[in-house]
Amino acid sequence: MRNWLGFFAGIAMVAGVTLSGTAGAETLKVGSTPTGVPFTFLDTKNDTITGVMVDIMSLVGKEAGDQVTTVPLAWSALIPSLTTGKIDAVAAAMFITPDRQKVVDFTDPVYQYGEGLIVPKSDTKNYVSFADLKGKVVGAQIGTPFLKAMQDSGLFAEVKVYETLQDLLRDTNTGRVDAAVADYPILAYQVSHGGFNNTRLVTSYKAVMPGQIGIAVQKGHPERIAKLNAAIAKVKADGRIDAVVKKWGL
Template sequence: MTRTTPFLQFAVASLCITAGLLIAPVSAETLKVGATSTGIPFTFLNVKTGQIEGMMVDVADAVAKVSGNQAEIKQTVFSALIPSLTTKKIDFISAAMIQTPARAEVVDFTDSVYDKYGDGLIVKQGETADIKSLDDLQGKTLGVQAGTVYYNIATKKGGFKAIRTYDSIADMARDLALGRIDAGLGDKPIMAYQIKTGNLKGVELAPHYASIQVGHISLVVRKGDTKLLNTLNAAIAKIKANGELDKIIAKWGI
């Protein structure tokens, strides 16, 4: 039997340790994701489980998984999403946040995960007058969700008796049904889904209203966070290529 010298034993052990370090997997990172509780079916609070769910939550989970990480969803009101991102309370946003030039000045957007996302107008049920644009609401009281592009659109348009802001579409629809406002401007896919499922009562979409702004929904990262942006874009490309994104969208009936 051939015996190894102490030096040879030490060298072999060192090589094994080094090899082990080289092949050791990189530990998964937990990415904090901002999502709202009021954007059914994109993001919403499941009152039975106490968890935030929805299409954009599934997208966040999927991109985190294929990039070797995991997503931790942080419930955040819509108007606080970008401030939470810029102050590093969250790592990225996954919500029904449309890309706009103004937002692109302070945050970076990934590749699109949902296209043709636009605004709609809700009115009190049975009062679907021939409203084609905001011009038909001049002198009226308009409701909008705080922190959305629709508030900027409404204030720029002007001519309304008043513009009232709400933390959620549900709150806006409730005031509309009670006659406190004349119409509500918001995300058409969200409002249409909630009306269809009975979550918004006493209101309906104005059928002839033409959307002012139609754009893309993406994930959102801090300005200049190129590393995370590239990681998320690579993951988005994978879930598009393998059909997972299509399955997520179909799951939520959007």
């Protein structure tokens, strides 16, 4: 009898170890946009979302012991979908800003950069700042910090608001706007790979809105933030995030 009791006790101990080893594992529904090349975009060859932030989220999720499912969403739907619980996290080119921190929580930063400026190729002026664009018709994507800064500046004849970056790029390419402001790495990648042949990236422009990208999660989940931050620290320290950035040419 004692042998059988010992046998079952051993099973219980093993089961306890197994359960405790997987405690906290989650399947995370992660919102990403299909148009934010090269950070998050649709790979039409296999109909999946790919990009820098998708790769980084995959690394972080694996390190944290979580399963990651990517949910394609429009940029403007990311935070509303997160706050209403339709998704568990956002992995996109989303800056950590005070306004956003009022409604969602962010992990530690995983990447950082500033804004970029594009103009029609026929415009050869070396713009350095917003002041150089005074009186022009400019555009920016809704939900970005660049849009508010341009609207608040009072410098422009008109600030056009765009739902998608592709629409913004197309209007710049056709001359419907005089200039557009968006995330520098995305603009650089799109102009060099996206077929916008009548558009020029203004290399003389000096960014004044540098930002840091983090993974956004719904408020009220400190344990999730802590787990993701621990994973981020590991994939940063061993160079895995650097390898992703290099892979995408950034």
